[in-house]
Amino acid sequence: MRIAHYGPPKTPGQPANAMAVHTDMTFTSILCQHEEEGLEILSKDGSWITPSRNSLTFLVGDELSVLCNGRLEPTIHRVTMRGNGHRYVTNYSSVPKNETVVQPPEELVDTEHPLLFKPFYHSDYLRFLFSQEGIKLIPNALKVFSGIITAAEEGKAEAN
Numbered sequence: 001m002r003i004a005h006y007g008p009p010k011t012p013g014q015p016a017n018a019m020a021v022h023t024d025m026t027f028t029s030i031l032c033q034h035e036e037e038g039l040e041i042l043s044k045d046g047s048w049i050t051p052s053r054n055s056l057t058f059l060v061g062d063e064l065s066v067l068c069n070g071r072l073e074p075t076i077h078r079v080t081m082r083g084n085g086h087r088y089v090t091n092y093s094s095v096p097k098n099e100t101v102v103q104p105p106e107e108l109v110d111t112e113h114p115l116l117f118k119p120f121y122h123s124d125y126l127r128f129l130f131s132q133e134g135i136k137l138i139p140n141a142l143k144v145f146s147g148i149i150t151a152a153e154e155g156k157a158e159a160n
């Protein structure tokens with residue numbers, strides 16, 4: 001568990017990007033904001049949702065998405081400081097061990113649900129994310145690192 005502190009925006013009244021758009025390199029993260037809000041979650045329709053401060057927000061991390069073979073998508077989120085107060089947030093996350101091979105159980109892979117991600121070690125994924133190449137790809141780094149192009153997608157790419 002981590003407790004993070006964010007100072008108010010440098011220019012009062014002007015929203016500040018305090019954490020860039022990303023997904024978490026975790027199985028799950030549970031966030032709790034104290035007093036000052038700021039968390040923003042990207043919804044399916046492209047709008048940003050702002051969870052209220054008195055709530056727990058459950059985020060699907062990259063590795064949970066792999067574990068359930070894409071049935072859940074990683075939560076895309078960012079932090080924008082709009083108020084002028086200090087912001088505190090607790091982040092309780094579950095993370096695979098470095099030597100864990102991240103892959104779905106075989107029950108979740110079949111002809112209707114082909115394997116979407118190549119199995120990988122958590123430590124290799126972290127190394128990629130913090131590389132010059134990986135960091136630029138956030139929030140789409142997972143697909144580039146381990147995504148399998150399906151036959152349907154390949155057909156689409158050839159047609160273009």
Ligand SMILES: O=C(O)CCC(=O)C(=O)O
Nearest residue numbers: 004024031039079089091
């Ligand atoms: O501060 C927050 O609300 C979110 C923090 C976050 O996204 C992270 O630490 O990965």
Ligand SMILES: [Fe+2]
Nearest residue numbers: 022023024077
């Ligand atoms: Fe995050």
